[in-house]
Amino acid sequence: MHTQMEWKETSVRKSQALSAVASLARNLGLTLYALFALFPLVWMVICSLKTDAEMYNTVFRFTPTLSNYNAVLLGTDYFNAFFQNLIVAGGAVVLTIVAGVPAAYALARYDFKKKEDLAFQILSFKFAPEILVILPIFTIFQKIGLYDTYFGLIWVYQLITMPLVIWVVRGYFEEISVEIEQAAQLDGYKWFDVFFKILVPLIKPGLVASALLAFIFAWNSFTFPLVLSGFKIQTMTITSLRYIASDTVHYGQVAVAALVAVSPEILACLFIQKHLVRGLSFGAVKG
Amino acid sequence: MARITLENITKKYREKAALIDLSLDVADNEFFVLFGPAGAGKTTLLKTIAGIEFPQEGRVKIDGRVVNLVEPMYRNVSMVFENYALYPHMNVYDNIASPMRSRLYRKDEAHIREQVTRVTKMLRIDELLDRKPNQLSNGQRQRVAIGRCLVRSPNVFLMDEPLAHLDAKLRHFMRGELKEMQSAFNTTTIYVTHDYMETMSLADRIAVLDEGRIRQLGTSLEMYYTPSDEFVARLFGEPEINIFDGELEEKEGVLTLRALGQEEPLPLEEDVAAALRAAGRGKVHVGLRGGDVSFRFSEEPGWIRGSVYTNEPIGNKVIMVVDVRGTQIYLVAPNDTQTEIDRPVWIGLNMKNAIFFEAESGQYIVRHDAEGVCRKRGKTWPS
Structure with a gap:
């Protein structure tokens, strides 16, 4: 009896020690990975605080300066480009959600002719490189007056954002059994209520994750705003080019521009991290 | 609280007929059981009454009123689905309360609490009110689904194999409870099952369904002693x-x-x-x-x-x-x-x-x- 107790105690102690080692190893691994993943960001912050003269110093010693920030944020209309980018990318995502979620619902629920062909057609918008279709779009936009307008860009961004949202959200709708909708109807909810009270909470993880990805793609888009806008509207991706002058590259200023450019994405990711992890892995809504 | 009448219902999915020229009259306050093998059309029949499936031909009447063109929410029917159809993002309490919170059948929260307590006590799930459906066993989910159905007082209860996933003892108990409740509430119940014991103990009348048609209609004694053919026997x-x-x-x-x-x-x-x-x-x-x-x-x-x-x-x-x-x-x-x-x-x-x-x-x-x-x-x- 006594020995048994002792044996039990030692085994408990052993397993405790083992789990402590395991968690230490796990944390160490994660720390290493975090360092690896965050290094570019840290490097960018460091670059943004250096003067151009110190840029090529390999020694980790410099006098920090805010001159780059001064030059980019106050010296140019970079903020203007930031907000224009926000309007275009944000507008594109909003339009995608408003049009894409019903489209995804239709593709998931209704049975109509050529349904799969249509779904594939939507996906195929992502296949062609942007540079391939940009020239005809450019001529068309010139003709119908969409060149250099917010709406023109928002519209053409749908090529990037729509397929992603439709395909992810469609999968989520398919996971929800029709009977759940029917049960809600019998409970006395009208279709509109069923949609917002029952369906939307269930597709939320997928919707948030895919909308965020869509936003990032739209935010980072380069080819479309380069060709389809220029005078009135300038997105950040285009404006950033300005710091690469013909004679010299102002790395410090590029770093500041890049830091500002990634900040909304980083913030958004931090806020909806929870959904992001769950959102793109299917099977989250099984009852 | 209502009489349900089906007249010459034909329902096809694509080319396959699920119900063929089927007529049925379920009296007010009757406990009516639809019995038959898998694929006989039992569930389709329930859904036709609920209004979530639309027949190509024939008429559905609730209390003499043709409801073919009435949306499901206005029919005031309540249904237990075979796959439970619980709302995954709501806990047990909210699931059961859901019918009393809709715009059409809204009740005040005190009334809701009272009703939810009543049915969850009866179904022995009053310990689980804070759980989400994915934290429940199949038997518990099924009882939540029954609870959501019983919490209202609708025209008709439609129950699609409501006891199929319960263990034998609980099934026996619930059988008694359902029968008891039905006579206490005076509510028409249409009940689908493929368990003959359930059928015989619960039913006022039975319809044996096979391949979309009614083979025999009658009491359980008639089914047992004078089956219309070898299939029913x-x-x-x-x-x-x-x-x-x-x-x-x-x-x-x-x-x-x-x-x-x-x-x-x-x-x-x-x-x-x-x-x-x-x-x-x-x-x-x-x-x-x-x-x-x-x-x-x-x-x-x-x-x-x-x-x-x-x-x-x-x-x-x-x-x-x-x-x-x-x-x-x-x-x-x-x-x-x-x-x-x-x-x-x-x-x-x-x-x-x-x-x-x-x-x-x-x-x-x-x-x-x-x-x-x-x-x-x-x-x-x-x-």
């Missing part, structure tokens, strides 16, 4: 009814039956003989339930010799299968019966309870005292 009763070939013989003005390869013909009741004579057929199928077959391990005059094929104790009784010249006869034996396989055994047939079917079509012809047995009170099943 086989559905009710455990063990399955014995159906074997028989040949009618007329000798000196007395009609007798030869079956199971016996020299000695079996006697027939007078009313049965008259009906069989009228039907005028030499060959018939004879249906006899396991409880109407007796057995001895020693020879009895007039009994039929066979050998034990299997002997399966199932708790309160033993199902013995006796092989008689290649025909297997199921019979119910007392639960202390022990025997080895292939032992000779003599069986006696209680021909008073035999049911006669046409040999080709399997349609019911006659049984002894059909009206008498169907009027019998008190459900004491021989098997």
Whole structure:
């Protein structure tokens, strides 16, 4: 009896020690990975605080300066480009959600002719490189007056954002059994209520994750705003080019521009991290 | 609280017909059971009444009013779905409260709490109110689904296999509760099941459904004692009814039956003989339930010799299968019966309870005292 107790105690102690080692190893691994993943960001912050003269110093010693920030944020209309980018990318995502979620619902629920062909057609918008279709779009936009307008860009961004949202959200709708909708109807909810009270909470993880990805793609888009806008509207991706002058590259200023450019994405990711992890892995809504 | 009438309903999915020209009249406050094998159209029928499936032909009436064009939420029906259809993002309490929070059937929160407490107590899930559906076992989910259905007082309760996933003890208990509740609430209930015990204990009336048509409509006694054909006969009763070939013989003005390869013909009741004579057929199928077959391990005059094929104790009784010249006869034996396989055994047939079917079509012809047995009170099943 006594020995048994002792044996039990030692085994408990052993397993405790083992789990402590395991968690230490796990944390160490994660720390290493975090360092690896965050290094570019840290490097960018460091670059943004250096003067151009110190840029090529390999020694980790410099006098920090805010001159780059001064030059980019106050010296140019970079903020203007930031907000224009926000309007275009944000507008594109909003339009995608408003049009894409019903489209995804239709593709998931209704049975109509050529349904799969249509779904594939939507996906195929992502296949062609942007540079391939940009020239005809450019001529068309010139003709119908969409060149250099917010709406023109928002519209053409749908090529990037729509397929992603439709395909992810469609999968989520398919996971929800029709009977759940029917049960809600019998409970006395009208279709509109069923949609917002029952369906939307269930597709939320997928919707948030895919909308965020869509936003990032739209935010980072380069080819479309380069060709389809220029005078009135300038997105950040285009404006950033300005710091690469013909004679010299102002790395410090590029770093500041890049830091500002990634900040909304980083913030958004931090806020909806929870959904992001769950959102793109299917099977989250099984009852 | 409502009478449900279906008139000539035809429902097709693409080319496949799920319901064919089906008519049904469920009286107010009736406990009506739809019984049949998988794929018979039972669920489709419920959904047609609920309004979530639309028939191509025919009319659905609730209290005499045609509701074909009425949306499901306005029909005021409440349904238990076979796959529960619980809202995954809501806890048990909110799931059950959901019908009373919709715009159409809104109640105040105090009333909701009272009602939810009532049904969850009855269903024994009052400990689980804060859980989400994915933290529940199948039996618990099913009870939540029943709770969401029972919490309202609708025109009609539609229940699609509501007890299928409960364990045996709880199923038995819930069966009683449902019956009790139905009579207390005075609400029409249409109940789908493929369990014949549930059917017989709950139903005021039964419709046996097969391939989108009603095979037979009647009380459980009628189903059991005068099935419309061999199909229905086989559905009710455990063990399955014995159906074997028989040949009618007329000798000196007395009609007798030869079956199971016996020299000695079996006697027939007078009313049965008259009906069989009228039907005028030499060959018939004879249906006899396991409880109407007796057995001895020693020879009895007039009994039929066979050998034990299997002997399966199932708790309160033993199902013995006796092989008689290649025909297997199921019979119910007392639960202390022990025997080895292939032992000779003599069986006696209680021909008073035999049911006669046409040999080709399997349609019911006659049984002894059909009206008498169907009027019998008190459900004491021989098997």
